[in-house]
Amino acid sequence: MPIIVQALNAADSRDREDLEKIYRDAPPWLFAPFSGALQLTEEALADGTLIAGRFNDRLLGAARLRPQGNVWYLSHLCVRKVTRRRGVAERLVNEARKMASQAGARLRLQAPAGHLEAQALAAKLHLPLDVLPL
Template identity: 75%
Template sequence: MPVIVQALKDASYQDQQDLQKIYRDAPEWLFAPFSGEAELIESALADGALIAGRFNDRLLSAGILQRHRDVWYLSHLCVRKVTRRRGVAERLVNQAQKMASQAGAELRLLAPAGHLEAQALAAKLCVPLEVPAT
């Protein structure tokens, strides 16, 4: 599946609809510190921190990519439910890792402690996993 990963600067109406579909099925723990999907999407777009995976002009996955000088953090990673288990999250993480490396930074995943999905993805891709500060 040729998923194109891109930083989302200007979200079209269709992109906004796709983002809502991506996060609609997300577990509640994924939204912290946001109150829900709408606030997460709005905040990430306003900050220019949203990264997304696109296939056939539709968004399938998204996450928040915080860029710092030496370390970039990928958090709130979610794949649309009907597309899960097809390597879309892996593609997004690998591309974010490449972007970070090109900027001279290291990529780390951020997820609350105890979430096996995040731990498994980090282990599979050999990406450090950190627990966000509360």
Template identity: 60%
Template sequence: MPVFVETLTEPSSQDLLDLAKIFADAPAWLLAPHADAEALIQAALADGSLIAGRFNDRLLGAALLRRDTRHWQLSHLCVRKVTRRRGVGRRILDEAQRMAAEAGQDLQLAAPAEQLETQALAARMHLTLVPLQ
């Protein structure tokens, strides 16, 4: 499944519906510090940090990628429940790592430290896990 990862700056109305579906499947801890999925999406669009994986003109997964001068941080990675276990999240992570390396930056995974699956993901991807702010 060829998933194309892109930074979303001007999402279409379909993109906004897809993003709502993606983050509707997210556990509450993944949305923090935002009140809900809509607040997370709007904040990410406002600061230009929203990246998403697209297949056949539909968004299947998304994350926030904050680009700093010292390092880049990926957070809030979420894939639609019906699309999980098909490599969409891995494709988003791989592309974020490629983009960071191309910019000469390290990529960190930002998430709550108590989330065991996030710890495992960071270890598998050889990423530093940092607290989500």
């Protein structure tokens, strides 16, 4: 069964548990400008910018996707530690790219300045990387 990428505007208790697991092992820099995973997920759910990858009814990865005119920004991308290196992040990025393209926009990755992990991901997925404003 493939990973289904969907926008999350609401999360039940199981989804919230999965989101907690997704961001539990994230490096602290990933949450900027938010205070942590809870603030990130609550605000992204509230403003409709949270997307997630679901497999067998469980969330495996999540990111924030923010449309801004003809550019859409993907940030705060994280995959559960136990499911990393299985294509979940790539699937999230590809679906975000497709959603942006269908809206006539380009996709760009955003991360705080100076993090090699974000630079490596952007290079691997052939995405421009912008500094996330704090």
